[in-house]
Amino acid sequence: MVRKLLAFLSVYYAHMTVYRGEILFWLLSGLAPFFFMAIWVAAAREGLTDRDPLSFARYFFFVFAARQLQVVWVTWTLSEEIKNGALAFKLLKPLDPLWHYLAQHLAERGVRLPMILVLVGVFWLLYPGALVWTGPGALFLGLLASLLGFLLNFFVAYVLGLLALWLEESTDLYNAWYVLFMLFSGYLAPLDLYPEAVRAFLFWTPFPYLAYLPAALWAGEPVAGAGRAFGVLAGWTLLAWLLARGLWRAGLRRFSAMGA
Amino acid sequence: MRYLRLFGVFLLTALSARMEYRANFLAALVIVLLESLGMLFGLFLFYQNGYDLGGWRWQEALAVMGVARFLEGVFASWLNPNLQKISERVQQGTLDYVLLKPVDSQFWVSVEGFAVWGLPSFLVAGLLLAYAAGTVGMNPLYLVLALALATLLFYALAFVLATTTIWFVKLYNVVNFLGAVLWNAQYPVSAFDRPFRLFLTYVLPVSFMTTVPAEVALGRKGPGFLVLLALLAGAFLLFSRVFWRFALRGYGSASS
Numbered sequence: 001m002v003r004k005l006l007a008f009l010s011v012y013y014a015h016m017t018v019y020r021g022e023i024l025f026w027l028l029s030g031l032a033p034f035f036f037m038a039i040w041v042a043a044a045r046e047g048l049t050d051r052d053p054l055s056f057a058r059y060f061f062f063v064f065a066a067r068q069l070q071v072v073w074v075t076w077t078l079s080e081e082i083k084n085g086a087l088a089f090k091l092l093k094p095l096d097p098l099w100h101y102l103a104q105h106l107a108e109r110g111v112r113l114p115m116i117l118v119l120v121g122v123f124w125l126l127y128p129g130a131l132v133w134t135g136p137g138a139l140f141l142g143l144l145a146s147l148l149g150f151l152l153n154f155f156v157a158y159v160l161g162l163l164a165l166w167l168e169e170s171t172d173l174y175n176a177w178y179v180l181f182m183l184f185s186g187y188l189a190p191l192d193l194y195p196e197a198v199r200a201f202l203f204w205t206p207f208p209y210l211a212y213l214p215a216a217l218w219a220g221e222p223v224a225g226a227g228r229a230f231g232v233l234a235g236w237t238l239l240a241w242l243l244a245r246g247l248w249r250a251g252l253r254r255f256s257a258m259g260a
Numbered sequence: 261m262r263y264l265r266l267f268g269v270f271l272l273t274a275l276s277a278r279m280e281y282r283a284n285f286l287a288a289l290v291i292v293l294l295e296s297l298g299m300l301f302g303l304f305l306f307y308q309n310g311y312d313l314g315g316w317r318w319q320e321a322l323a324v325m326g327v328a329r330f331l332e333g334v335f336a337s338w339l340n341p342n343l344q345k346i347s348e349r350v351q352q353g354t355l356d357y358v359l360l361k362p363v364d365s366q367f368w369v370s371v372e373g374f375a376v377w378g379l380p381s382f383l384v385a386g387l388l389l390a391y392a393a394g395t396v397g398m399n400p401l402y403l404v405l406a407l408a409l410a411t412l413l414f415y416a417l418a419f420v421l422a423t424t425t426i427w428f429v430k431l432y433n434v435v436n437f438l439g440a441v442l443w444n445a446q447y448p449v450s451a452f453d454r455p456f457r458l459f460l461t462y463v464l465p466v467s468f469m470t471t472v473p474a475e476v477a478l479g480r481k482g483p484g485f486l487v488l489l490a491l492l493a494g495a496f497l498l499f500s501r502v503f504w505r506f507a508l509r510g511y512g513s514a515s516s
Contacts (some may be wrong), residue, residue: 005286021428022433023436025433025437026433026436026437028437029433029436029439029440030439031357031440031441032440032441032443032444034456035444035445035456036302036444037312037453038452038453038456038457039306039447039451039453039457041449041453042314042451042453043306043311043313048306048309048311049309060500065409068372107278118351126455147339161314167283168283168284169283169284172284172287172291173287175287175291176291177292179291179294179295179298180294182295182298183294183295183297183298183301186299188298188302188305189302189305191377193305194305252447
C-alpha cells in the first residue's frame with residue numbers, strides 16, 4: 001500500500017517538474033504578503049501601532065508560508081475536464097479521481113518547496129532577526145493548521161469545480177472565495193488590528209484559519225482560544241469534505257462525457 | 261487606418277462571443293466591487309490611526325488606487341486574454357497562422373482578444389479617480405495622458421514577458437506575475453519599506469505605472485515627469501518590438 005502510494009506520488013512529482021518554470025512564476029505571483037509586510041513595517045517604524053516592525057515582518061512571512069502550502073487549482077482542472085470530457089478517462093481508472101487531484105497537489109508542493117527555501121534565504125538577508133525559532137510545539141501546530149487549511153481549501157475548490165456540471169463556468173466562484181479569503185483571513189493585516197466586533201464574527205467563518213491561525217502560531221504570537229480555533233477549522237473542513245462527496249455523487253449522474 | 265479597422269472587428273467579435281457569458285460578467289462585477297471594498301478597508305486600517313501612508317493624504321492615496329484599478333482593467337480585459345494566448349499558440353502551433361497573415365504579428369497577437377469582465381475595474385477606477393478629483397483636484401489632461409502612457413508601459417513590459425514563452429512554451433503564469441505585482445502596487449510607493457520601494461522603481465518599474473501617474477495628475481510632481489514617462493514607455497515599446505522579432509527568429513513552428 002505504501003509502495004503504491006509512493007509510486008503514485010512520484011509519477012505526479014515527475015509530471016510536475018515539467019512545470020517548474022510555471023510554478024516559479026506562480027510562486028512569485030504569490031508574494032503579496034511581503035508587499036503588505038513592507039507597508040506595515042514602514043508604518044510600524046513610524047510608530048503606528050505598538051507592535052514592532054520585526055513582528056510584522058515575521059507575521060507576514062508566515063502568512064506567505066501558510067498560503068504557499070494551501071495553493072489549489074482543482075477548480076480549474078475540474079471545470080476544464082468536465083467541459084472537454086477528459087473526466088471520462090479519469091472515471092475509467094480504478095481510483096476515485098479525487099485522489100488523482102490530491103496527489104497532483106501534494107506532488108506540486110514537492111517542486112515548490114525548494115523554490116520557497118530560496119525565498120526564505122532572501123527574506124532572511126533582508127530582515128535579519130525576523131525569523132526566530134519558536135519551538136517544536138508551535139511548528140507542529142502551525143503545520144497542522146496549514147494542513148487542515150489546505151484540505152479545506154482543496155475541498156471548497158473541488159466543490160466549486162464540480163459546479164461546472166451545472167453552471168457554464170465555475171472558476172469565477174473560486175475567485176470570489178479567494179477575494180473573501182484575502183479580506184477576512186488576515187492576509188492584508190494581522191487580525192488583531194481589525195475592530196473587535198468584526199474579529200469576533202470572523203472567527204466563526206473559515207477564513208482566519210487559512211492565514212491568521214497558522215501564521216500567529218508559527219510566529220509565537222498569543223492565539224486566544226486556540227482549541228476552539230482548531231475545532232471550528234476541523235468543522236468547516238469536514239463540512240467541505242461532505243459537500244464534495246455529496247456533490248460528486250449527484251454530479252456523476254449528470255455527467256455525460258462530451259464526445260462519448 | 262487599416263489596423264484601426266481591424267481592431268474594431270476584433271473587438272466586435274470578442275464582444276459578441278462574450279455576451280453569452282452574461283452571468284460571468286455579473287460575477288466579475290461583484291468580485292471587483294468586493295475586492296475594491298476590501299482594499300479600501302485595508303487602506304482605512306492605516307488612516308484610522310492618523311497615519312498618512314508615506315506622506316499621502318487619504319484622497320491622494322485613493323487616486324493611486326484608482327490608477328492601479330484602471331491598469332487592472334487594462335490587464336483583465338485586454339492584456340491577459342491576449343498575452344496568455346501567445347503561450348497557447350506556441351504550444352498548439354497556431355502561431356503559424358498569425359505569422360502567415362499580411363498583418364503585423366505583434367499587433368495581431370496583442371489585440372485580437374478582449375474580455376468584458378475586465379470592464380468593472382474601469383468602473384471602480386472611474387469612481388475612485390472622480391472622488392479624488394472632486395476632493396483634492398486633479399488635472400484631467402495630465403491624468404488622461406499619464407494613464408495612456410502608463411498603459412503603454414504596462415503593455416510593453418507584459419509583452420516582453422509574454423514573448424519569453426516562445427522559448428519556454430509552458431509558461432501561462434508569466435503574464436499573471438506582472439498583474440500580481442501591479443496589484444501589490446495599489447498603494448503609494450513611498451509607503452513601502454526601502455527594499456520594496458527600490459524593487460518597484462528600478463527592478464520592475466511598477467511605481468511608474470501607478471504612483472507616478474497619480475502624482476503628476478495630482479500636481480505633486482511637475483509635468484516633466486510625463487516626458488519621463490513617455491521616454492520610458494517609448495523605450496520599452498521599442499524593446500518589446502525588437503525582442504519579439506528576435507524571438508520569432510528562434511521560433512521553429514510546431515508542425516514542421
